[in-house]
Structure formats: structure tokens, C-alpha cells
Amino acid sequence: METRLELDVLIYPDEVRVATPEDLREWELETASQVSIPTVRLFVALYPYNPAAMSPNPDTAAEELPFVPGQIIKVFGDKDPDGFYHGESGGLSGYVPSNMVAEIPVDDEYLKHVLMQQGFLPVDHAGMSLTPDLSDTGSVHEDVIVRRMVALFDYDPWENSPNMDSEAELSFRSGDIIYVLGDMDEDGFYYGDLHGGRGLVPSNFLQPLPWK
Secondary structure (H helix, E strand, O other), rough: OOOOOOOOEEEEOEEEEOOHHHHHHHHHHHHHOOOOOOOEEEEEOOEEEEEEHOOHHHHHHHHHHEEEOOOOEEEOOOOOOOOOOEEOOOOOOEEHHHEEEEEEOOOOOOHHHHHHHHHHOHHHHHHHHOOOOOOOOHOOOOOOEEEEEEEEEOOHHHHOOOOHHHHHHOOEEEEEEEEHHHOOOOOOOEEEEEEEEEEEEEEEHHEEEEEO
């Protein structure tokens, strides 16, 4: 009876030798460290998406993720050549059209967890408009930079404010979209606009959002 013995060998420029268990463990660790781990990012849906009715790829619509405006989606890696991300939300996973979502620029893992637990962010006008109503421009100088931010936590000035003049501050809830006017003051507060009401808002309760 013919017996075959299989061995792992290491080939070097000046020698060939049988690999030891230690060699194999080092090789496995080195290989594992080189495996690309997809970057996880958070996106918010800007518009409703029903793949069965709206997908540009009817044959693969079942592989796409349905969503509604404001829904937070966890995205893995970059978009593919067709302009789709791969993401998951609400216990489902699938492809996500990149032109119907916006990235939430948050790197802190705890904040990512908070937002995923929350599940939704409010989107102005059912997702059809993400621009602020700043029609009262008389009090806003034309050179003032307007930035769009999301509230990460609830804030009640009467309970949370460190300032005596808390009546000058805005109250808000986690997920509210606040439009910040100008730069942060020396106390760490912005001047913001929320649903037409204006006041001071603490910078450490907010996270910047991109414009779309």
C-alpha cells in the first residue's frame, strides 16, 4: 500500500525547510492582519425607496434595501460601479442607491451606537427638502456661514444649562436638525435655528451633517 505524507514547507532564496507549527501560526496571523475589513459608516435616507417599484435594476430589486426618509442605514465599504452601497437597517440588508442617502459624519463608535439604536433622524418636509427656512434674513449677516447639525442628545436649558441666562438657549431633542449660524462662542455655544426659533445651542450636543 502506498502511503503519502503531506508537509508544509517554507521556500527561501537559500534554503527549503519543513514548516513548524510556530511558522504556521505566524503565517495565519500575518494573513489575517492583511484581510481588508470594510469601513462601517452611517447614512440617513433622504427619500423613500421601494426597490420593487423604483429600482433601475428590476432583476435584482429583491437584493436591494427598502427604506423611508430619515431611516439610519449602516453602510459597509464603498459604493460599487453602479452607484450602490451595501448596507443594513431594521434587521434587513441589501444594496442602497447612493443618490438617495447622505452620510452622517460621525467617527465615535459610541455615537454610532446611539444613532443606530435611535434608528431614525427627522428629515425636513418628508425628505424632499433639506434646506433651512431662513426667510427672516434681516438678523443674519450675508457673510455668516450656515452649517447643518444633528442633535445627539436631548437638551432642556432649564435643567441642563450651565448658564444663568438659560432663557436665551434653545431646547431640542435627539435627532433634531439644527442650522447653526456663525462660529462657536467662547463658552462653547453656537447660535442656532430650529423650526424658525433661534437661540444658543451647546456645541457638545451636536454633530455636523453634510449638505445635500
